[in-house]
Amino acid sequence: MAGATPEVTRTDDVAAIRELAVACGLEDSEDDAEEVVAAWGARAGTGLVGAIVLERDDGLDVVNWLAVDAEFRGRGLAGRLYAELEREARRRGVRRLWVTARAPEFFARQGFVPLATGPESPQLLRACAACRQYGRTCRPQALHKDSGESGASPGGSS
Numbered sequence: 001m002a003g004a005t006p007e008v009t010r011t012d013d014v015a016a017i018r019e020l021a022v023a024c025g026l027e028d029s030e031d032d033a034e035e036v037v038a039a040w041g042a043r044a045g046t047g048l049v050g051a052i053v054l055e056r057d058d059g060l061d062v063v064n065w066l067a068v069d070a071e072f073r074g075r076g077l078a079g080r081l082y083a084e085l086e087r088e089a090r091r092r093g094v095r096r097l098w099v100t101a102r103a104p105e106f107f108a109r110q111g112f113v114p115l116a117t118g119p120e121s122p123q124l125l126r127a128c129a130a131c132r133q134y135g136r137t138c139r140p141q142a143l144h145k146d147s148g149e150s151g152a153s154p155g156g157s158s
């Protein structure tokens with residue numbers, strides 16, 4: 001399965017995405033204030049091996065649940081997933097994307113910049129304080145990207 005090139009498509013199966021994300025080490029929060037705007041999955045054979053979700057959280061357009069199965073990492077799949085999300089966000093007229101990132105370096109590669117301080121920071125990190133991974137296995141960073149910022153080319157073209 002790891003040899004196949006996964007296909008990235010839109011999906012409504014957010015439960016499967018959350019399951020993959022948790023298997024990849026992300027914490028499933030009890031906080032369900034976010035509204036799912038659009039979601040994408042990467043499939044190899046019948047299995048979900050990558051995912052990303054665009055959410056609307058109290059007025060902010062947020063990237064969530066980015067995860068790639070360990071066997072498929074390091075070949076641009078997260079970049080392809082993010083490229084799909086960014087395209088859709090631009091199509092919807094989103095001016096600024098936000099993320100609470102466990103892997104801030106990945107998002108920096110996509111042109112995101114860290115949020116020093118600001119009213120959005122507590123909102124973006126609100127679920128983190130209660131998380132058992134916070135400060136131990138996860139040191140999250142809040143970042144944002146404006147539609148005018150280019151950044152490193154988001155991987156892939158699918």
Ligand SMILES: CC(C)(COP(=O)(O)OP(=O)(O)OC[C@H]1O[C@@H](n2cnc3c(N)ncnc32)[C@H](O)[C@@H]1OP(=O)(O)O)[C@@H](O)C(=O)NCCC(=O)NCCS
Binds near residue numbers: 075
């Ligand atoms: C983070 C994750 C999604 C990256 O998936 P991936 O498919 O391996 O990423 P890509 O191959 O598309 O990487 C794109 C670029 O980001 C860099 N990158 C990816 N993950 C990185 C990380 N954790 N730290 C630093 N750089 C990273 C890659 O080196 C690559 O750079 P390059 O373009 O110079 O080669 C994956 O490692 C994962 O699922 N991790 C566990 C869950 C997680 O932390 N999710 C992120 C939540 S914010």
